[in-house]
Amino acid sequence: MGLLFSPVYPTESDSMPQLPTHRPRRNRKSQVIRDMVQETRLTTHDFIYPLFLIEGQNQQLEVSSMPGIHRFTADRLIDEIGRCVELGIHTFAPFPSINDALKDRLAQESANPEGLYLKTVADIKRQFPDVVLMTDVAMDPYSSDGHDGVVDVDSGEILNDASLEVLGQMALAQARAGADIIGPSDMMDGRVAWIREVLDQNAFGHVSIMSYTAKYASAFYGPFRDALDSAPKKGDKKSYQMNPANRREALRELALDEAEGADMVMVKPALSYLDVILDVKNHTHLPVTAYNVSGEYAMVKAAARNGWLDGEKTMMEVLTSIKRAGADAILTYFAKEAAEVLRRG
Template identity: 60%
Template sequence: MMLNRPRRNRQNEVIRSMVRETSLSPDNFIAPLFVIDGKNQNIPIKSMPGQSRLSIDELVKEVKELYSLGVKCVALFPAIDEKLKTPDAREAYNRDGLNFRSIRAVKEAVPGMLVMGDIALDPYSSDGHDGLVDPKTGEIMNDPTLEVLAKQALCEAEAGADIIGPSDMMDGRVGYIRMALDESSHQNKLIMSYTAKYASSFYGPFRDALDSAPKKGDKKTYQMDPANSTEALREAELDIAEGADILMVKPGLPYLDIIYRLKEMSTLPIAAYNISGEYAMLKAAAQNGWLDNDKAILETLTCFRRAGADIVLTYFAKEAARLLNK
């Protein structure tokens, strides 16, 4: 009997490269960046080694470096002063606010860099929730929130954002935002919907970076149950029908099966968010000498691509681009 020898296709790097099924490039990355007010501010985030809160001037420097490495899209997350946070989250659509000044600064400094704006109320809400909170019942109010999200999306579009990223998980928000954009002559703005955003325990470092944790309760009434997968397909069907251009899964590593299922059911591009907790775990292990930092980064990002992600939002974007450019 003839012995099958699949190892013949693995015997050297040239052959392995020729038959490799999954590719990884800086073209696949979106770099999330944290922005603060002020000047000459580059404040390290303790829970995310290598990441910082950046004032706009420092943000521009970082964006220029990313662009030179081949990373052509950034996602901006503003950390605003606590005194600007209100129950109605009105700072979310303040055209002179930090978020919109950051978008404009990036587009002016590096016109070729795509900018993704986050759409949710938690950075601006004194309650720390993604939606408006009923003061009497504590309920996260879905439909009133949609109006605020649409205002925020329009402001981001006017500031120059190329991609609108609704991360709030309110029902109907993609269609509501799509209609608002189209009616305001912003029909060419992409919507990358956080289609399957789970109520995960891996968001801690991100909330530390933005100081955006809920003041009361949790987010389980609007973010998805980690035990569910078929529900993600329902969310995807709704987002597609409402006009989403790209579907996202968040978190990434614990939900590779969800990325795969969405890729199988949809012809839209799929994004994965390699989130703060995943980043922090790998960095901690590498700093303790338990993992090879560089190899683990590239393996992690390749896993997202293999599962079906066309785009990966990752705090490793700059490091990975440097490694891939060697």
């Protein structure tokens, strides 16, 4: 077989062609070397697993828009937590689906210690005292209006300051039930300071606040609202959730949350907001979390089911990208599946 090219030999007047001195490929030439120089690593310690809670007994119902994700009755949810603990996941974020008959405009069910959510939080902590529970502070699961704050009956306006009182009582009830981390997801102004004061005045100074610092009015929340039947009955959430077109605004929210006493800060959604995660990471010394939301999960699952993507590889790439952008922890519906992949090595 002949040569693919004809060699050219330099004469005395010629200089040798300049070959590259710097060869990044040397650090990619074997799996061992690639592993050695890898910059970002996922572990199960990075994951917070969101779980959906429903009334009843001995049921788990798949969410049609989130293949592989189920809504659990309390007994089955506790079993699921046990399985996840065996996989190395130790932090969970339960979200409740509340019966419509229990909802009202002031979300009073949210502070009922015998209600579905608080009773289940207490039961989980009794059975798994070492797991960390992050509870959700927002009115929408309990509100007859489906909003994260109190709705003015005449104007339809979301009343910021009236909402703070409800959110403070909700946070206090969750702390009493055993919550380790309070997660205000409502985006009302001043809610971190309000909740911090309520907790401190009631001897819950040890309970952390993970603020949803930059929560965008995103189209990626649809499957979550399907799972909990928590969509607004009228209007939208754009007067309190952030405009997806805004980046610098997240830093203003960050500065306020830090000043008000947040212990951790969050960007939601994650995958479409990697730039915001990086900005927040570069402007705070607090731990940064990111919420890999339901729509981001559903996209990967739908494409995988159609054979358009390798679902497992895409999942791990998505999670790695979120951590690479600066997230110290990731709320993700992929947590259990990713933990299984990490266990296999």
